Structures are given as C-alpha cells and as structure tokens.
Amino acid sequence: MAHNQILPNQVLGTNLRIHTQKDGVPELTDVSVAMVSLEPRLVKGEPLHLRFREQFYQLFTGNWDFICADLGVLPSGDHPNDTLFALKSLVKELYQRNILTIIVGGEQENTLGMFRGLSGMNAYVNLTSIDAHLDFGEPGVLISDDSYMSKIIIDKPNNLKQFTNLGYQSYYVSQEELDLMEKLFFDAYRLGDISADIHESEPILRDTDILSVDLSSVKASELDNPKGLPNGFNGAQICKLMRYAGLSDRLSVLGIFNISDSQRTDQLLAQMIWYVLEGYCHRVNEYPFSTHEACTKFVVPQEQTELIFYRSEKSKRWWIEVPKEGKHNNNDQVTLLPCAEKDYRLAQKGEIPSRWWKSVKRSMH
Numbered sequence: 601m602a603h604n605q606i607l608p609n610q611v612l613g614t615n616l617r618i619h620t621q622k623d624g625v626p627e628l629t630d631v632s633v634a635m636v637s638l639e640p641r642l643v644k645g646e647p648l649h650l651r652f653r654e655q656f657y658q659l660f661t662g663n664w665d666f667i668c669a670d671l672g673v674l675p676s677g678d679h680p681n682d683t684l685f686a687l688k689s690l691v692k693e694l695y696q697r698n699i700l701t702i703i704v705g706g707e708q709e710n711t712l713g714m715f716r717g718l719s720g721m722n723a724y725v726n727l728t729s730i731d732a733h734l735d736f737g738e739p740g741v742l743i744s745d746d747s748y749m750s751k752i753i754i755d756k757p758n759n760l761k762q763f764t765n766l767g768y769q770s771y772y773v774s775q776e777e778l779d780l781m782e783k784l785f786f787d788a789y790r791l792g793d794i795s796a797d798i799h800e801s802e803p804i805l806r807d808t809d810i811l812s813v814d815l816s817s818v819k820a821s822e823l824d825n826p827k828g829l830p831n832g833f834n835g836a837q838i839c840k841l842m843r844y845a846g847l848s849d850r851l852s853v854l855g856i857f858n859i860s861d862s863q864r865t866d867q868l869l870a871q872m873i874w875y876v877l878e879g880y881c882h883r884v885n886e887y888p889f890s891t892h893e894a895c896t897k898f899v900v901p902q903e904q905t906e907l908i909f910y911r912s913e914k915s916k917r918w919w920i921e922v923p924k925e926g927k928h929n930n931n932d933q934v935t936l937l938p939c940a941e942k943d944y945r946l947a948q949k950g951e952i953p954s955r956w957w958k959s960v961k962r963s964m965h
Contacts, residue, residue: 612668612874613657619672632666633880634699635873636690638683638706639676652704652859656870664881676706684713691717691853700846700880702873703855708735711812712748714853716755718809724761726850727752728808730841732769732817732829734777734788753784762962764804766841767791767817767833785962787955791817791831798840803938803955805844806887806917811854813838815869824864835868839875846879849887884915889936900947907952909944910936918944922959935963 607613617626628634637652653670674690677683687703691714694701703714711729719725729735735749752760765781765788773788781788787804794801805811820828822835833841845851854876859865886893894913899906908921919936920943943953 607657610660611657612659612661615661615668616657617667617669619670625671626669628669628694628697628699630667631669631697631699633668633702633877634671634694635668635702635704636671636674637704638674638687638710651861651863651866652869655863655866656873659870659874662874662878662881664877666881668877680709683710684716687713688717688720692721695721695852700851701853702876703853703857704869704873705859706857708812708814708855708857709748710857711810711855712751714810714812714855715752715760718852719755719759722759722809725759725810726762726764726808727760727810727812728764728766728804729812729814730766730817730833730838731812731814732767732791732832733772733814734765734768734781736777736780762786762807764808765789766794766801766804769829769831785958785965787958791833795833795837798837800940800942801841802844802847803918803940805841805851806848806938807850808845808848809850809852811845811851813854813856813872814858815856815860815865816858818868822864823860823868824862825860828860835871838868839871842872842875843879846876847882848879849883849885884912886912886915886917889919889938891934891936898944900944902947902950902952907947907956909939909947911941911944920944920953920956922956922963935959 617631619625674686677686683706687710691701695718703710715725715727735747737747737750763784763786768788769791778788789800815823816828817832818838819832819834820826820830822832845854856869856872859869889912891910895910896913898909898911900909910919910921911917918939918941920939922935922937924935937956937959939953939955946953
C-alpha cells in the first residue's frame, strides 16, 4: 500500500512481508505467522482490506523475534463452496509449513473451510468459538443445513474431538442447543462467567487447534456499530483472549469474522491481531506437554479416585491427568488436559473439575 512508504521503521507496515502487485506473494520459508483477509459476500462498501490494514500497519511492533507475512486478500468465489475450498487449501498449505494462520473478514461460515483444512491433517481437532450464539441451527431447527457448526459435527470422517464456546448469551441460545452440547460432551461458557474471570479461558485456548471469533461477540458500543449487540466482551477483554490464543502452542489457525464497518472496529481489530502476535512471541513450546518435562507432580486424593496435576517449571502453567482409555487417547502415554491452578485448589476441597469429567466421558465414546 502506498502509505507504507512513509511509515516509521518501527511499525508493522514496514516490518511485515507484504503481498504486493509489484513483488507478488512474499517468500514463506522462514515465516512464522501469516495473515490473509476475506471479503464478505453479503456486505458491500469500502473493502475491509483497505480499512483494516491502514490501522494495522500504523501499530508499533513489540520486541518480537519472528517474521510475519501479510498475504493480502483471498478472493471470494462465485459460490460459498468456492471460498471454502480455497480457504481449506490455504490453511492446509500453511499448516504444513508450520505457520500460524490468521484469517480476517468474511462470514463465520468460513470456519468450515478452516476446519476442513486442518482436519485432513490431524487425527482429531479441537475447535473453540468466541460467539454470543452456538450456531448449530435456526429458530425451530436444531441441526440446520445452512449452519457451519452442523456441517462440522456431521462431516465424515468426523475429526472434531472437542468444541468449546466462550461467551454465549443465554437469551440467544435455545435449551435444545445446550442439551446437544451436553450430549456431545462439548463445553459452553456464558459471557458473564468468562467476563468475571477472563483467565479461565487460558487453559481452553491452550488446548485448541482452531479459534473462530464472531466479532459481534464484542458489545456494539465498543465497535461503534449501531447494528451490534448491546452486551458482549469489551475491548480489553477480547484483546486478552487474543493474547491467550497467540500464546497457545497448539493453535494453528484463527479467524475473525462478521466485521462491522466503522473506524473504531478497524482500530480494535488491528489491536486484536497485534495481541495475537504479542502472545505468539511468548510461546514456550509446551505442546504436547509431557510428564518428562521439568514439572512438579501433585496428587489429590478423592473419594473414589485420585486426581493428578502437573505444574510446568518453565511456564508455571497447570495440567491434569486424564485416564488412558477411549479412541481419542494414545495408550502409550498419559493424556494431559490443560487446566488452571484454580482447578487444583478446588480439587483439594473435593471438587472435581467439570472439564476433567467431560474429557473422561468423551474419551469413552
């Protein structure tokens, strides 16, 4: 972009490898993070890639020691399936290169393209959404043919191991959807619960391969969006979630969708991506975490079992041991579920973490 030529040396616009008409697609050999934008099929107006990048390129870099590339715009196809296929191919290629992929823009249905790109490479995939809705169906229809989440859970072969929602709002979610989540041993956390203790989301994001963010989960006043939702995460909270996502050694692809048209939205979006990069810079390479790592083991007796926790000496983060059984577990090694120190403290009081229970039940099906 033309304004890059007059930006200071310390800002993102002069430190990214950028796809330009003159130079083409940048060299990816030593790239760690790549960003690409999608144009929404359903919304007309000034292209997102112009608005967003103007804000993003002006931000100063952190003390980062990795290379980030901006691959430009992935053209939307004439049919949604065209875009999904192109996105699937892109995610697959970047995953094979061990590049964290950040998708910006378009509709949240493109989560399906991200999932298919990764599910062909992994035996099982953990998906997390930040969304006020659960997106399974439409009013009166629990499993809708038009729902990307419905397609993901009925895809064959089914490689979805775990789905977690962060920030659903009860008045937008039917009891049938919550019952379905329970039946499938999936997890959903209300907006109020996550907002009350945002750190609760860190172990969840540490254990996810794909993160799908509906930007309308941020309250409308934060986005200057008259068509948005009155309740939701604030700017500081969504940025903290993005930092946790970037920090996750497991995360391979992140998408931010349903982006409204306002300068404040563009500013927040740019800062969200900045926090992903800031988190990525502080990754400590603890996935998959093993009991052979430098860690401290804690055994907490319960009435009918015992819970075994591990705390990393390097990062001070916590994991809990899950019994070795079921198709999702490797019988040659202990399965460790990310958790928080709070879970250990509650276990000492006789409370078994709900995520541990669901993980055990899920492994037996």
